[in-house]
Amino acid sequence: MTQQQPRVLSGVQPTGALHLGNWLGAIRNWVDLQDSHDTFFCVVDLHAITVPHDPDRLAEDTLSTAALYLACGIDPARSTVFVQSQVPAHSELCWLLNCVTPLNWLERMIQFKEKALKQGDAVSTGLLDYPVLMAADILLYDADRVPVGDDQKQHLELARDIAQQRINARFAPNPDQPLLKVPEPLILKEGARVMSLTDGRAKMSKSDPNEGSRISLLDPPELITRKIKRAKTDPVLGLEFGNPERPEADNLLSLYALLSGRSREAVAVECAAMGWGQFKPLLAEAAVEALRPLQASYAEWRRDPATLEAVLEQGRQRAQDVAGVTLARVRQALGFLAPGRPDQG
Ligand code: AQP
Numbered sequence: 001m002t003q004q005q006p007r008v009l010s011g012v013q014p015t016g017a018l019h020l021g022n023w024l025g026a027i028r029n030w031v032d033l034q035d036s037h038d039t040f041f042c043v044v045d046l047h048a049i050t051v052p053h054d055p056d057r058l059a060e061d062t063l064s065t066a067a068l069y070l071a072c073g074i075d076p077a078r079s080t081v082f083v084q085s086q087v088p089a090h091s092e093l094c095w096l097l098n099c100v101t102p103l104n105w106l107e108r109m110i111q112f113k114e115k116a117l118k119q120g121d122a123v124s125t126g127l128l129d130y131p132v133l134m135a136a137d138i139l140l141y142d143a144d145r146v147p148v149g150d151d152q153k154q155h156l157e158l159a160r161d162i163a164q165q166r167i168n169a170r171f172a173p174n175p176d177q178p179l180l181k182v183p184e185p186l187i188l189k190e191g192a193r194v195m196s197l198t199d200g201r202a203k204m205s206k207s208d209p210n211e212g213s214r215i216s217l218l219d220p221p222e223l224i225t226r227k228i229k230r231a232k233t234d235p236v237l238g239l240e241f242g243n244p245e246r247p248e249a250d251n252l253l254s255l256y257a258l259l260s261g262r263s264r265e266a267v268a269v270e271c272a273a274m275g276w277g278q279f280k281p282l283l284a285e286a287a288v289e290a291l292r293p294l295q296a297s298y299a300e301w302r303r304d305p306a307t308l309e310a311v312l313e314q315g316r317q318r319a320q321d322v323a324g325v326t327l328a329r330v331r332q333a334l335g336f337l338a339p340g341r342p343d344q345g
Helices: 020-033 055-071 089-098 103-107 110-122 125-140 150-171 221-230 247-260 264-271 276-303 305-333
Strands: 007-012 038-043 079-083 145-147 184-186
Touching (some): 007 125, 020 038, 020 145, 038 055, 038 305, 055 079, 055 276, 055 305, 079 305, 089 150, 103 150, 110 125, 110 150, 125 150, 125 305, 145 150, 150 305, 221 276, 247 264, 247 276
Parallel strands (some): 007 145, 038 079, 145 184
């Protein structure tokens, strides 16, 4: 890891058990980024409370999410792994950004509208403010790039607008020296979007009330096999990619390619004439085998809580050091009185 490498920041919410979508769509790609980037990966627990949460589960879900990052191949010697709420600069920068972000920028966020619809009257201010907290997460670390799937593109655009139009343009004393680095999206070559096992048109999601809709990374082999056996199918013989009338075939065949590590071309040929009854056990076996080493590594990390805590503490310190510098820069530009220097403001 050197300072010359472009910096990347990303995170997952500890809102429940991580699933195949979180792994194949996000964390798996982070592992490769460690070779070419200065990588910061946080467990975004402050984001997790923007929807109703269970206080008895939050700490455990935070730890298990961190342990899963490591089990998936995030290397604490090369990456900074930390818990968002343990670096208070996230909340503080979020407040400063809130005060310059127009309300109507937030009201038009698609994810807010979708999640708010599901919650009715229970929707919190925190849910509306989610993208500003995400902007703070990114901008605190001078991130050059942020890996984004389709669902997060709009939020990254907002982070860029806040940095550029609301902070740099208004408060940077010198236009050639922006206060906040404006991050670029990092579109990964094979951005996998994993769909629900019970509805091929809906994203696999932690918050889907139907457990059978997702395969969690820690599901035991029998449960994986059972969930795949019950996954929604259609009456057509043969698996294929890209047929809009057959979203389940496309999703399960894509999963088979990703989990077996074979090319899409190869699995398309192998499964072109296969019935569902023949295909599903193959997919189940590929899923069980792909998750086996990850589950073994996870169990090892959880058997050694002191080492896991040490990784998070080391990550917290490094994150705090970087974030503190950015926050001090923004506080000063916004005109706050510096602590302990009453005469020099
Ligand atoms: N189904 C998916 N396919 C591909 N990528 C996915 N991600 C999530 N679901 C899929 C990616 O995982 C990262 C972290 O997600 P998150 O937990 O921060 O929030 P999310 O996208 O809202 O994930 P969930 O599982 O749907 O959580 P809930 O149900 O709590 O909202 C992101 O990079 C995301 O793209």
